[in-house]
Amino acid sequence: MELPSNNLDLGPRQIEQEKDEGPLLHCDFCDIEVVHKLAQMFMPALGCACVDNTTGDPFNTPGFVAVDLRKEMIEFVTQKSELFVAESIISEEVPDGEALEHPFDIICFFVDEFVNSKRNLLSQFSGWLLSDKREDKIDDFVQEMEKNGFWPLDRRETLAKDLLKNVDFKSSFHCGMSFKSAEDLANHVDACNFRSVVCQNDGCNDRFSAGQLKEHDSTCDFKIVPCEQKCTANILRRDMDRHCITVCPLKLVDCPFSAIGCRSTIGQSMIRKHCSDDVESHLLLILKGIHQQASDKDLQRRVEQIVQTSSKSKLAEAKDVRSFKSIVKDLEVKLGSLQVNAKEKTCAEVSKNEDSEDNRTG
Incomplete structure (x- = not known):
């Protein structure tokens, strides 16, 4: 596929406005994100027009008509x-019955x-527009044009700027100021x-208009920010989620004794303190599993005996249920069998039997 040379003036004619005191100097800055987005859209649009215009034509190829259609598209x-601003003022009618306000949408509508x-009859009525082959052919042709530098990005951006200024009558996406x-x-x-700036965060090469710096900075993945969970670390915003669920010392985790009934959720760095502060409650949970027939008063007395026999620090050193239970059993051997109050035992057994009976009848 041969593409024609690029020696062609592709920019729209610019009309110089003059007053009696001389020409005004205009600021040329535009929202570069919109400009770049438009420039990227022009090439696929041209490729689509060239392919659909030559579908089924044995004498023409997309590359053969590319220069003419590019010139026509720019002029169109x-x-x-x-004419957009004048037509908007004269008539309230808008494309498809919907108001197009963003310059990108307006220009896209014109390009469409x-x-x-430019679709020929075969393209319109043969089902070609919905075929995968069409999409592949357009993609291949666009890649061919880009590879050959047929319509350089900087020249497309120049066109995009001129079009943007024409339709952005509120000057929301370009600078409308003039100077003497x-x-x-x-x-x-x-x-x-609207001057172009580059993000100053290491690793980010995004370029945008200066007025968007604050907005970009609030979402930039490469900005170093404080931990969302309020630990002392400062990390890249893009690494925040991974930090919070892995290494953050304030990551919320279940108590190591959750398997035996502790429902506490604490920061990862506070586990040792929690285990130390809640030794007696963890001890009571362990004893309930060992002495299932004992009453709460009996178990509470046993807790007091164990705490008096061994320092809390030793019990607090246990990192999991197994090690904690092993320490408790060793201490119980020293203390001897658990003395259960007969009356309380009887009450406990009656209550248990009643619960069992209820379960059976239920």
């Missing part, structure tokens, strides 16, 4: 953009109009909200 969307107008002297313009350029 430029004319549409220049052009592309649709080059000095005034130079002073403005350094402070213009």
